[in-house]
Amino acid sequence: VSGIEAIPRAAPDRILGLTEQFANDLCKNKVNLTVGVYKDSWGQVTTLPSVALAQRQIDADVELNTDLSYLPITGCPEYSASVLRFLFGESSPGYGPRLLREDRVSFAQTLSGTGALAVASKLLALFLAETVWIPQPSWPNHWNVFRSNGFADIRSYPYFRDGRLVVDEWLDMLRAQVRSTGARRHAIVLHACCHNPTGADPTRDEWRKILDTIHELQMIPVIDMAYQGLESGNPPRDAYVLRMCLDESRYECWPNGLFVCQSFAKNMGLYGERVGSLSVVVPPNESGTRERVDSQLKQIVRSAYSSPPGYGSRVATLVLSKPSLRMQWYKDVAFMVGRLNQVRRDMHELLGWPGLTNFEQQHGMFYYTGLSSKQVDLLRSKYSVYMTSDGRLSLSGVNDQNIEYVCKALKAVTR
Numbered sequence: 302v303s304g305i306e307a308i309p310r311a312a313p314d315r316i317l318g319l320t321e322q323f324a325n326d327l328c329k330n331k332v333n334l335t336v337g338v339y340k341d342s343w344g345q346v347t348t349l350p351s352v353a354l355a356q357r358q359i360d361a362d363v364e365l366n367t368d369l370s371y372l373p374i375t376g377c378p379e380y381s382a383s384v385l386r387f388l389f390g391e392s393s394p395g396y397g398p399r400l401l402r403e404d405r406v407s408f409a410q411t412l413s414g415t416g417a418l419a420v421a422s423k424l425l426a427l428f429l430a431e432t433v434w435i436p437q438p439s440w441p442n443h444w445n446v447f448r449s450n451g452f453a454d455i456r457s458y459p460y461f462r463d464g465r466l467v468v469d470e471w472l473d474m475l476r477a478q479v480r481s482t483g484a485r486r487h488a489i490v491l492h493a494c495c496h497n498p499t500g501a502d503p504t505r506d507e508w509r510k511i512l513d514t515i516h517e518l519q520m521i522p523v524i525d526m527a528y529q530g531l532e533s534g535n536p537p538r539d540a541y542v543l544r545m546c547l548d549e550s551r552y553e554c555w556p557n558g559l560f561v562c563q564s565f566a567k568n569m570g571l572y573g574e575r576v577g578s579l580s581v582v583v584p585p586n587e588s589g590t591r592e593r594v595d596s597q598l599k600q601i602v603r604s605a606y607s608s609p610p611g612y613g614s615r616v617a618t619l620v621l622s623k624p625s626l627r628m629q630w631y632k633d634v635a636f637m638v639g640r641l642n643q644v645r646r647d648m649h650e651l652l653g654w655p656g657l658t659n660f661e662q663q664h665g666m667f668y669y670t671g672l673s674s675k676q677v678d679l680l681r682s683k684y685s686v687y688m689t690s691d692g693r694l695s696l697s698g699v700n701d702q703n704i705e706y707v708c709k710a711l712k713a714v715t716r
């Protein structure tokens with residue numbers, strides 16, 4: 302066979318496949334702990350109060366409400382201004398404002414975090430790097446996105462094994478391998494906080510060592526910030542990796558740029574609205590680098606989808622720019638984190654797993670249980686408790702109604 306008959310079947314998305322299976326499961330005790338969506342203590346996905354208030358104001362504004370025309374290619378100017386202020390003003394108050402004054406950030410409103418990564422990988426592959434490094438383990442879509450957008454050479458660095466981070470091993474391997482590749486140029490994906498799937502993040506001291514090594518090896522950092530706020534409950538505070546990249550004077554600059562891929566899917570609950578951004582910080586010079594990068598971002602976006610959608614970005618703009626809504630948003634994020642941490646404590650009490658409440662290192666929605674794929678299968682087939690096969694458990698699916706059942710099932714399969 303040839304032509305369309307010869308197209309092979311692509312691997313199914315692991316998580317969405319499980320969601321389908323869950324929907325068809327008839328067990329009345331079934332529990333879905335697979336997806337990275339925040340659910341409240343009644344098991345519902347709800348709209349954050351700050352977002353609901355912003356929506357109401359938009360609905361009441363005839364001009365905003367009825368404007369369905371195209372946004373510019375790289376997004377709505379009000380959105381850009383408020384996200385830039387949020388990322389480089391409030392989240393990195395040291396050096397960030399200077400970057401904005403010097404006009405050194407090329408910016409695009411993107412289709413959430415995935416879209417930011419897609420545009421970033423395209424720009425990197427076209428002009429800046431031949432190799433990209435991704436942590437092992439990582440969000441599986443990282444490989445997909447970089448492969449589909451021009452990277453043939455994708456490598457993984459050791460991040461987490463047998464319940465702990467392996468930072469020294471990671472950096473030793475980078476030093477050995479990056480140096481041995483001669484003139485090849487390298488980008489590296491860093492999870493800014495709440496690492497997916499392990500929930501385990503390096504300490505500030507470890508980050509310092511990591512960034513020193515990346516800088517020394519002249520790699521291009523790609524900061525993937527999909528969970529800003531879900532570590533500490535305070536969105537600006539959680540941008541510490543970005544702050545460290547910008548504010549530590551010893552870095553001076555990142556000579557081939559610093560990429561920040563950011564999303565409001567999780568921290569504003571705008572999942573399906575696809576609201577995010579890509580910022581490319583360029584080195585200081587007079588030669589118009591930022592304008593040239595701008596023009597290439599436009600070209601990439603134009604050829605892929607022309608321009609981003611409007612509604613969700615209006616909501617985010619309002620939440621970010623109106624002080625009362627901004628305060629409410631911070632409360633909403635803190636509330637989500639409070640609940641996730643309470644689930645960690647309650648599960649720890651029932652299971653005795655100390656890792657769950659290792660708050661120094663463990664953050665966000667996910668906990669890596671260390672269950673084998675066989676144990677995960679048993680959990681699903683015998684108890685209808687669904688997790689991804691790597692043993693990742695989404696804490697937000699646990700609540701007062703199901704916690705005892707979930708913990709009993711976890712105990713049974715790990716006995």
Ligand code: PLP
Nearest residue numbers: 337413414415440497527564566
């Ligand atoms: N990066 C990581 C590590 C993620 O876990 C996710 C979502 O699960 C994303 C990026 C992108 O999410 P979205 O495109 O919904 O913003």
